[in-house]
Amino acid sequence: xxxxxxxxxxxxxxxxxxxxxxxxxxxxxxxxxxxxxxxxxxxxxxxxxxxxxxxxxxxxxxxxxxxxxxxxxxxxxxxxxxxxxxxxxxxxxxxxxxxxxxxxxxxxxxxxxxxxxxxxxxxxxxxxxxxxxxxxxxxxxxxxxxxxxxxxxxxxxxxxxxxxxxxxxxxxxxxxxxxxxxxxxxxxxxxxxxxxxxxxxxxxxxxxxxxxxxxxxxxxxxxxxxxxxxxxxxxxxxxxxxxxxxxxxxxxxxxxxxxxxxxx
Amino acid sequence: xxxxxxxxxxxxxxxxxxxxxxxxxxxxxxxxxxxxxxxxxxxxxxxxxxxxxxxxxxxxxxxxxxxxxxxxxxxxxxxxxxxxxxxxxxxxxxxxxxxxxxxxxxxxxxxxxxxxxxxxxxxxxxxxxxxxxxxxxxxxxxxxxxxxxxxxxxxxxxxxxxxxxxxxxxxxxxxxxxxxxxxxxxxxxxxxxxxxxxxxxxxxxxxxxxxxxxxxxxxxxxxxxxxxxxxxxxxxxxxxxxxxxxxxxxxxxxxxxxxxxxxxxxxxxxxxxxxxxxxxxxxxxxxxxxxxxxxxxxxxxxxxxxxxxxxxxxxxxxxxxxxxxxxxxxxxxxxxxxxxxxxxxxxxxxxxxxxxxxxxxxxxxxxxxxxxxxxxxxxxxxxxxxxxxxxxxxxxxxxxxxxxxxxxxxxxxxxxxxxxxxxxxxxxxxxxxxxxxxxxxxxxxxxxxxxxxxxxxxxxxx
Numbered sequence: 001x002x003x004x005x006x007x008x009x010x011x012x013x014x015x016x017x018x019x020x021x022x023x024x025x026x027x028x029x030x031x032x033x034x035x036x037x038x039x040x041x042x043x044x045x046x047x048x049x050x051x052x053x054x055x056x057x058x059x060x061x062x063x064x065x066x067x068x069x070x071x072x073x074x075x076x077x078x079x080x081x082x083x084x085x086x087x088x089x090x091x092x093x094x095x096x097x098x099x100x101x102x103x104x105x106x107x108x109x110x111x112x113x114x115x116x117x118x119x120x121x122x123x124x125x126x127x128x129x130x131x132x133x134x135x136x137x138x139x140x141x142x143x144x145x146x147x148x149x150x151x152x153x154x155x156x157x158x159x160x161x162x163x164x165x166x167x168x169x170x171x172x173x174x175x176x177x178x179x180x181x182x183x184x185x186x187x188x189x190x191x192x193x194x195x196x197x198x199x200x201x202x203x204x205x206x207x208x209x210x211x212x213x214x215x216x217x218x219x220x221x222x223x224x225x226x227x228x229x230x231x232x233x234x235x236x237x238x239x240x241x242x243x244x245x246x247x248x249x250x251x252x253x254x255x256x257x258x259x260x261x262x263x264x
Numbered sequence: 265x266x267x268x269x270x271x272x273x274x275x276x277x278x279x280x281x282x283x284x285x286x287x288x289x290x291x292x293x294x295x296x297x298x299x300x301x302x303x304x305x306x307x308x309x310x311x312x313x314x315x316x317x318x319x320x321x322x323x324x325x326x327x328x329x330x331x332x333x334x335x336x337x338x339x340x341x342x343x344x345x346x347x348x349x350x351x352x353x354x355x356x357x358x359x360x361x362x363x364x365x366x367x368x369x370x371x372x373x374x375x376x377x378x379x380x381x382x383x384x385x386x387x388x389x390x391x392x393x394x395x396x397x398x399x400x401x402x403x404x405x406x407x408x409x410x411x412x413x414x415x416x417x418x419x420x421x422x423x424x425x426x427x428x429x430x431x432x433x434x435x436x437x438x439x440x441x442x443x444x445x446x447x448x449x450x451x452x453x454x455x456x457x458x459x460x461x462x463x464x465x466x467x468x469x470x471x472x473x474x475x476x477x478x479x480x481x482x483x484x485x486x487x488x489x490x491x492x493x494x495x496x497x498x499x500x501x502x503x504x505x506x507x508x509x510x511x512x513x514x515x516x517x518x519x520x521x522x523x524x525x526x527x528x529x530x531x532x533x534x535x536x537x538x539x540x541x542x543x544x545x546x547x548x549x550x551x552x553x554x555x556x557x558x559x560x561x562x563x564x565x566x567x568x569x570x571x572x573x574x575x576x577x578x579x580x581x582x583x584x585x586x587x588x589x590x591x592x593x594x595x596x597x598x599x600x601x602x603x604x605x606x607x608x609x610x611x612x613x614x615x616x617x618x619x620x621x622x623x624x625x626x627x628x629x630x631x632x633x634x635x636x637x638x639x640x641x642x643x644x645x646x647x648x649x650x651x652x653x654x655x656x657x658x659x660x661x662x663x664x665x666x667x668x669x670x671x672x673x674x675x676x677x678x679x680x681x682x683x684x685x686x687x688x689x690x691x692x693x694x695x696x697x698x699x700x701x702x703x704x705x706x707x708x709x710x711x712x713x714x715x716x717x718x719x720x721x722x723x724x725x726x
Contacts, residue, residue: 262278
């Protein structure tokens with residue numbers, strides 16, 4: 001396993017090429033092309049903002065106003081997370097040709113899914129910057145140093161789950177269907193459309209178990225809330241958890257590796 | 265000389281799920297309580313059973329065998345795509361596997377980008393591809409289309425590009441799985457030239473193919489797999505010959521079985537028609553003669569006043585046979601029983617090819633044998649000294665009828681033979697022939713080089 005993990009570094013070029021291919025191929029043929037990477041989160045934000053400020057006004061306390069910006073800080077990383085998992089769960093099956101017919105390092109495929117979605121996430125950041133400017137939110141440059149750390153933790157966590165799901169879906173095709181519902185539940189169990197303070201006291205314990213809670217709060221602390229990043233302890237715990245998830249995901253993937261060519 | 269490929273006792277067991285692929289669903293695995301027991305397959309299928317072979321560096325090694333004999337599995341094990349269940353495979357040097365061409369091409373992006381991506385997938389660096397790019401495009405004959413998305417390519421273009429990339433990986437060991445059928449004649453020759461170039465540069469090639477000619481002309485050694493086991497190994501000529509004999513033997517068995525079934529069915533149909541008329545000893549017309557005698561339909565009809573009881577096609581030594589080679593002698597034995605003596609009878613034979621075209625037809629009347637008397641039981645033999653038919657499947661009509669054509673017993677295309685030939689000449693009839701020349705025309709001796717062999721193959725008979 002360690003050996004294979006080290007071999008991953010060898011596939012840098014391959015991974016990079018495939019990520020670029022994914023990005024270029026995705027919007028090939030659509031009129032707006034790359035702009036969809038900007039528009040998609042923006043439209044999603046518009047929908048939720050409309051619901052929570054026009055249809056159901058006053059549902060959110062003032063400390064998470066402007067609501068659109070608050071929501072955007074959470075939905076951007078969430079989209080990265082959920083799209084990565086959805087894609088990764090299917091990637092070995094759709095890439096079956098490669099696994100069956102070419103000597104190809106299978107783990108590259110889920111990793112590419114995660115990285116391609118990371119690229120979309122990063123492409124969404126300029127919009128976030130524009131929003132921050134528009135609402136004239138002060139950003140603490142020192143606090144911003146936490147941002148890459150949060151991204152890294154999320155990357156580890158997402159990649160670990162992506163590897164696990166990709167490997168298991170080869171054997172259990174039902175995972176694809178379970179996953180989409182699970183992700184919806186997971187989305188609402190994460191403080192993205194609401195803030196942690198809005199959740200009932202008893203329920204907060206449950207939310208704290210959810211790793212994505214701490215990532216979402218970290219993003220909100222750094223990008224939205226004024227004041228120091230008060231959630232860093234949780235983030236460090238998440239760092240350890242994410243590393244464990246990554247290693248576990250890779251371990252399972254590595255163990256099932258030989259079965260892919262036959263089962264896909 | 266060291267070995268490029270060493271396979272020791274390779275066994276590959278595939279799981280087979282007799283029941284509906286139950287393991288494919290998590291639900292059933294969870295409901296039945298135990299994932300572990302579900303992991304045990306109901307049945308296993310041994311694709312390879314203890315195959316061992318070594319390929320020395322620079323050797324071109326052919327693997328032949330029938331469908332399902334494990335050739336492709338063996339290739340995948342060597343390529344490292346699947347791991348053998350037991351046994352080991354060691355390969356020395358960079359491998360390129362031509363198993364599926366263009367696997368991993370993305371339809372939406374251009375041929376140019378796909379060449380780079382595919383090359384990187386196959387283990388080249390960007391720089392290396394840059395260097396070989398023009399050569400690849402040149403080889404694939406896609407200069408005008410290289411910037412079009414791959415989804416607009418024809419399947420031939422797709423394959424050519426895939427082949428071009430794979431071959432330019434410049435491997436030490438090239439694995440080829442029946443991919444030479446990827447283009448027109450010109451492209452095939454180019455591929456073969458490329459293989460020949462590989463050989464000259466002392467690279468190792470493992471070739472899985474059904475083309476026995478290719479193995480004979482091109483390979484240094486051959487392996488014959490049968491049901492996952494090594495059935496023969498060594499000199500390609502010897503292995504191929506042994507293989508052909510074996511294939512003919514099983515073909516013979518298959519044809520004999522089919523023929524028996526067909527005759528039995530025709531018999532059953534015509535007697536079923538006969539029993540509707542309840543006068544068993546009266547001559548009755550059984551079965552319906554087709555309105556157009558030249559239309560090919562199997563069957564049997566006639567009054568059975570004279571009955572054809574057995575029909576046997578046999579080889580020169582008299583053994584029943586269904587597989588012949590062009591130019592072999594053939595004897596068609598027709599056993600008959602006359603229920604009452606008659607003076608009005610003709611025995612006839614027709615030969616049809618697979619399209620139903622009548623290749624030859626004659627009868628005793630045409631051949632000026634005056635009928636005099638026929639009674640009791642006996643055998644009439646139609647003897648052919650040389651069966652000068654080109655390769656193909658042929659069917660026989662066998663009949664006994666009156667001089668005016670009224671049928672006693674007509675067997676329509678119930679008997680099949682297969683004619684084999686190493687020559688790929690076309691048509692139906694292969695007259696014994698030769699080529700004489702005067703003037704400055706010279707031909708090289710056959711088998712004096714791989715490329716020549718590939719060329720002459722397309723010419724008419726030699």
